Amino acid sequence: MVDLTQSRSALERVYTPGRFGVSSGQPGVMISERRHLTLIHIEHRDDDAESPLMIATAVGFPLPRAGQIAEKDGRRVLWLGPSRSLIITSGSSADGLSDAIASSATNAAVNDISSSRIVLRLSGPNARDVLASGCPLDLHESVFKAGMTATTNVDHYTALLDCIDTNTIDVYVARGYGVSFWQWLIEAAEEFGGKVLASS
Numbered sequence: 001m002v003d004l005t006q007s008r009s010a011l012e013r014v015y016t017p018g019r020f021g022v023s024s025g026q027p028g029v030m031i032s033e034r035r036h037l038t039l040i041h042i043e044h045r046d047d048d049a050e051s052p053l054m055i056a057t058a059v060g061f062p063l064p065r066a067g068q069i070a071e072k073d074g075r076r077v078l079w080l081g082p083s084r085s086l087i088i089t090s091g092s093s094a095d096g097l098s099d100a101i102a103s104s105a106t107n108a109a110v111n112d113i114s115s116s117r118i119v120l121r122l123s124g125p126n127a128r129d130v131l132a133s134g135c136p137l138d139l140h141e142s143v144f145k146a147g148m149t150a151t152t153n154v155d156h157y158t159a160l161l162d163c164i165d166t167n168t169i170d171v172y173v174a175r176g177y178g179v180s181f182w183q184w185l186i187e188a189a190e191e192f193g194g195k196v197l198a199s200s
Contacts, residue, residue, distance in 0.1 A: 041085075135154045
């Protein structure tokens with residue numbers, strides 16, 4: 001398992017907490033980097049009916065349906081596609097989980113990809129507006145609801161979106177594009193007034 005206590009954020013040189021853009025009134029969007037997460041990517045054959053059951057047993061709950069998430073006891077599972085899921089967890093909930101899944105679901109591919117992504121949480125009344133400025137999906141709260149997930153393009157970056165609640169969306173982007181995506185995000189949020197929060 002990746003030692004997250006020793007890993008460095010891809011955004012370290014550009015991440016500066018504080019207000020930016022329109023400075024009057026309350027910020028329309030708040031941005032925080034979520035660090036120290038464990039991300040486990042799981043994939044199995046489409047005709048493998050046993051692996052999902054074994055994975056669910058190791059995780060502690062059934063895997064989500066298409067476009068949905070499942071969550072319990074600090075573990076959140078995002079549907080990525082047919083026979084593919086991403087598990088997000090942290091702290092003691094992550095201890096030994098990857099090995100437990102690999103041991104029980106021996107026909108599945110289990111990979112810890114914690115260091116390969118940046119994870120940004122956008123919250124506030126204009127969080128969806130910021131993403132919508134570069135995303136082809138309909139992100140209206142009546143369509144992209146809490147508990148839903150989607151892989152899409154945001155500007156020219158591939159991003160995984162995880163809808164936490166009406167005004168909160170987590171965005172997963174490949175680490176190698178972290179700085180350039182950050183620069184796009186800050187520019188897109190300026191018109192609404194933004195605030196970068198301390199990383200969590």
